[in-house]
Amino acid sequence: MADLSDIITFLGTAGARFVMIRQFLASGGAWLNLGDTQILLDPGPGSLVQAAKRKLDAAKLDAIILSHRHLDHSGDINVMIEAMTDGGTKKRGMVFAPADALNQDPVILSYLRSYPQSMQILIAGGSYVINDVSFKTPIRHKHPVETYGFIFQTPRHTFSWITDTRYFADLASHYEGDLLIINVVRLKPGAPVDHLSLPEVKSIIEELRPKVAILTHFGMTMWRAKPWEIARKLTEETGITVIAARDGMKFDLAELET
Numbered sequence: 001m002a003d004l005s006d007i008i009t010f011l012g013t014a015g016a017r018f019v020m021i022r023q024f025l026a027s028g029g030a031w032l033n034l035g036d037t038q039i040l041l042d043p044g045p046g047s048l049v050q051a052a053k054r055k056l057d058a059a060k061l062d063a064i065i066l067s068h069r070h071l072d073h074s075g076d077i078n079v080m081i082e083a084m085t086d087g088g089t090k091k092r093g094m095v096f097a098p099a100d101a102l103n104q105d106p107v108i109l110s111y112l113r114s115y116p117q118s119m120q121i122l123i124a125g126g127s128y129v130i131n132d133v134s135f136k137t138p139i140r141h142k143h144p145v146e147t148y149g150f151i152f153q154t155p156r157h158t159f160s161w162i163t164d165t166r167y168f169a170d171l172a173s174h175y176e177g178d179l180l181i182i183n184v185v186r187l188k189p190g191a192p193v194d195h196l197s198l199p200e201v202k203s204i205i206e207e208l209r210p211k212v213a214i215l216t217h218f219g220m221t222m223w224r225a226k227p228w229e230i231a232r233k234l235t236e237e238t239g240i241t242v243i244a245a246r247d248g249m250k251f252d253l254a255e256l257e258t
């Protein structure tokens with residue numbers, strides 16, 4: 001079906017605590033419109049507001065995926081589950097989350113867990129299906145809580161999302177795809193060490209050589225350094241198209257073919 005498209009809408013580009021709590025940047029996660037399938041990834045604080053503002057209807061979501069339980073990723077997950085299930089009146093949709101988001105000190109409230117059609121636990125090496133879209137969680141990231149990145153496969157495109165992690169040697173090798181989206185919290189390596197910094201992200205992009213790389217999830221040092229200027233410089237240095245995500249930005253994966 002030639003008229004189906006894959007479009008990613010950034011409902012926020014804030015990374016880590018300070019950019020989020022001050023809302024210098026929004027923190028609503030990303031809305032994936034993949035053909036007829038709609039997926040919400042990492043609904044941080046303000047996800048409901050950001051989605052409503054952009055006329056994205058949570059009652060039409062097929063799934064909500066949580067990379068990890070930190071608040072900047074999970075703040076609105078409960079209200080988005082309620083919205084996906086039409087206030088709990090319709091048993092529909094799927095929720096995917098690491099086990100530690102559900103077990104001790106859970107970020108997903110118990111009373112909501114019967115609302116979706118299914119709740120599935122993410123594991124290292126896992127693969128999952130949502131309609132005609134599939135995704136994999138190839139490896140557990142190095143982050144203080146259980147965290148996974150993703151490789152999504154639609155009938156038209158493959159793209160990966162490297163979420164929060166400390167850098168490690170074979171990280172890049174797990175995330176091949178035409179498009180790489182990558183969380184880059186820090187401008188320079190250093191504390192907090194559990195996040196990727198720009199030089200590490202540059203080496204990952206050079207190793208993977210995707211058609212396009214999109215930077216997002218900016219911490220304070222990245223935000224102050226103007227991510228769009230950093231992206232322009234990275235494009236020059238690597239020869240790969242690098243884009244800095246902006247709040248509300250839509251990326252149509254058809255752009256990978258041009």
Ligand SMILES: [Zn+2]
Pocket residue numbers: 068070143164
């Ligand atoms: Zn985190």
